[in-house]
Amino acid sequence: MRAPAWLPLPVRRILRVVRRYWRVLVRRFAVWSSPARRAWRRSLQLRVVALTLVASSLLVGAFGWFIAERSANILLSRTQDEVQISMRNKVAYAEQQLSVHPTARDPRLPTTFTTIVSQLADGDPAESGGSVLSMRAGQYADLLPVNLPNNVDTEQLVTPELIRRVSDDGKVARQIVTARVNGHTTKYLATGSPVPTSFGHVELYYLVPLTTEDSAAAQIRATVLATGLALVIMLGVIAGLVTRLVVTPVRVAARTAQRLSAGLLDQRMKVDGEDDLALLAASFNQMAANLQRQIVRLEELSRLQRRFTSDVSHELRTPLTTVRMAADLIFAERDEFDPAVARSAELLQAELDRFESLLTDLLEISRFDAGFAALDAEHTDLVPIVERVADRLSGLAERVGVTIELRLPDTPVIAEIDPRRVERVLRNLVGNAVEHGEARPVQITLASDDAAVAVTVRDHGIGLKPGEERLVFNRFWRADPSRARQTGGTGLGLSISAEDARLHGGWLEAWGAPGEGAQFRLTLPVRSGDRLLAAPLPLIPRDREPVLSPASGETAEPKAEVV
Incomplete structure (x- = not known):
């Protein structure tokens, strides 16, 4: 296909170069893939095994993906339930501790905040997998000291979206975030909840790492992948073995049929067992035996026919020569006979010529049938x-x-x-x-x-x-x-x-x-x-x-x- 004439000349040249290289690539790919395409066309076993592997891979892949995702969701749901219970207890404890402070200007309030965070923190957040606790006082943020152990920065863990949902809506909200804490990239389940107080709005944020859950989900995925791969390979091997059981007798039948067509009429298939394949082999052998009998019979009839034609043609030569000599003599003297006898002599001569031509053709055909015809070039x-x-x-x-x-x-x-x-x-x-x-x-x-x-x-x-x-x-x-x-x-x-x-x-x-x-x-x-x-x-x-x-x-x- 030529490039449109309205395109600029450089663009047309580029398109011509692209088309030329594309044709070269197509030809090379055709040459490279020719053995594979030939094997695909000629091998029934290869097609069955390949289709089995493709179908089983799709089925096992879809099932494995469903199992892995379902397992990960179950692990996450269980963690969320545990965090929800723990969060409820922590909010109740914080509410109890803050209830002794009637106003925000109580000088003991910062100490209470620090005590709450220290008491509610689970493990060391500096270590990978440790939970993190944070409190936020809104307009009283200046009253909060550095309230997290080991000075862990929760700015990237407690996102503005999560703060908005907790502070504005006044409800418990959760969010999954991934952040780098103390040199480790970890996925956290961040849960925020408002803490009722008599002097204002306080928020408590509990961040639980999902390292254990991610590890378990990864192990489940690896197990499902390995199991699925082993299952696909096993199905391919089973398909190959089953197909081989069916294809091998067919191949044997094809090779036997080729030998029969080449003239080896004594070739037969091996009959093993009493199943359908054995019935096929027995039927094939019966057919081959019948064909052999018919071919031998036809060959014998053909041989007898050729021999009869050759013998008759040769045997007729001698009487034909004698009749020809007499007919030639009569034909030469036909002018002395009556008109009816002269006409009979002419008819006799014509029919002898025709009979001699037929005899010559029969002899020539018999030489061709016997394979004795030779070319004198x-x-x-x-x-x-x-x-x-x-x-x-x-x-x-x-x-x-x-x-x-x-x-x-x-x-x-x-x-x-x-x-x-x-x-x-x-x-x-x-x-x-x-x-x-x-x-x-x-x-x-x-x-x-x-x-x-x-x-x-x-x-x-x-x-x-x-x-x-x-x-x-x-x-x-x-x-x-x-x-x-x-x-x-x-x-x-x-x-x-x-x-x-x-x-x-x-x-x-x-x-x-x-x-x-x-x-x-x-x-x-x-x-x-x-x-x-x-x-x-x-x-x-x-x-x-x-x-x-x-x-x-x-x-x-x-x-x-x-x-």
């Missing part, structure tokens, strides 16, 4: 191959009213390929395009780059329905079996072409849309054995019109299948 120019394929299919194209358009580069396109197999692939692709072209032009485009060569065959016929681009390479599959065919196809051409492309380490891809035709793309590496990363030509034609979805009216992109 050599450096070859693809331009003559494309021209030769177009020339051989020109007669069929003229019969169906299709024009074959070649878009070939002016320079040779050299690649390390098997010319026979590539020519067979292109012959199948162009033959299908001509057959399904609906009397519209078929374009053949050849292009190359440093790493790959690509040939696209584009027709403008009926096209492919959604999902059919995944089926066109299946054996014996046809888009519309009811259509009249101009060629005696076997339904194996595209399947063999796909195997030829795989043998080269290349791609054979299909695209189609209803009413817009189809396009097939063959992509091969320039050097045999190289890995393909991209194709020089697009799979979806550039002249393709967008397809509108009838339900939403939005543009729908047809799918393509990569083989």
Whole structure:
């Protein structure tokens, strides 16, 4: 996001620098946290333990805070009750001692004040934790001597707020204050009370240190914290152990499933006990046994099918050769026969050609299934191959009213390929395009780059329905079996072409849309054995019109299948 133009130039520069450093920090944080995020995504046990620790920490923390605060309040309340009782006794004693003085000008009054303070003081206030007693005579303050033991200054302990509440309201008031007395910072509970006298207003202030209560509250907090921490750790350990009991069989099942998918069909899980996990292991083993039986059975059926196809194909070669020799002889002499017999000879020759093509395809498929297909690669120019394929299919194209358009580069396109197999692939692709072209032009485009060569065959016929681009390479599959065919196809051409492309380490891809035709793309590496990363030509034609979805009216992109 760019800085607004109305900001001053220095501000914009600062913002650009900040954004640059921020992006660097974000990238570094992403790199640094990548192992943790990967572990979080992959480990169920880690997520369960982490969530347990977070939830238990919040719960124990809230409960511990409540316990600690409640304990501190109870200690303070108990101290306040004790101070209130003691304060009541001290006020009664001070009132009794001052009642013998009828006026404020009694010369014995200062001595009485000193005696009261000395008698009511609890312990030595100079020591940390000692209570402090103070008296205040209001307008008779000049009559009070230095009335506290050890000259403790109570100015910071007896606050103006507390004096106002006691002197103005005439009620008992208390306040918690923290002050530094004799070099120690101590928290005090300051309580003030008016003392009734016959000559005026006298106030008594009793300050009790809360050192013991604070120490007890701190110990309670420490105990609660330690207990809570131990409880959280214990819950985490328990969660880890419990999760491990559940996750370990799941991990074993996952590893066993991976081994099964890799072909190790004899892998089984260990069954311990009679609980749900044992039931899971037993069910998994039963499933694996059933899968093993089915896979072995299917492999045996597939092997028998391949063997049957190969044997039948080879066994039919000998009678086909004999029938071919006789048919060729009859076909050569057909002009001397009656018209009906001559026509029969022509039909016999055509059907023998179709049968021989089917037999050749079956033999080729059996070689692929048996793993005997080999690539005879050599450096070859693809331009003559494309021209030769177009020339051989020109007669069929003229019969169906299709024009074959070649878009070939002016320079040779050299690649390390098997010319026979590539020519067979292109012959199948162009033959299908001509057959399904609906009397519209078929374009053949050849292009190359440093790493790959690509040939696209584009027709403008009926096209492919959604999902059919995944089926066109299946054996014996046809888009519309009811259509009249101009060629005696076997339904194996595209399947063999796909195997030829795989043998080269290349791609054979299909695209189609209803009413817009189809396009097939063959992509091969320039050097045999190289890995393909991209194709020089697009799979979806550039002249393709967008397809509108009838339900939403939005543009729908047809799918393509990569083989």
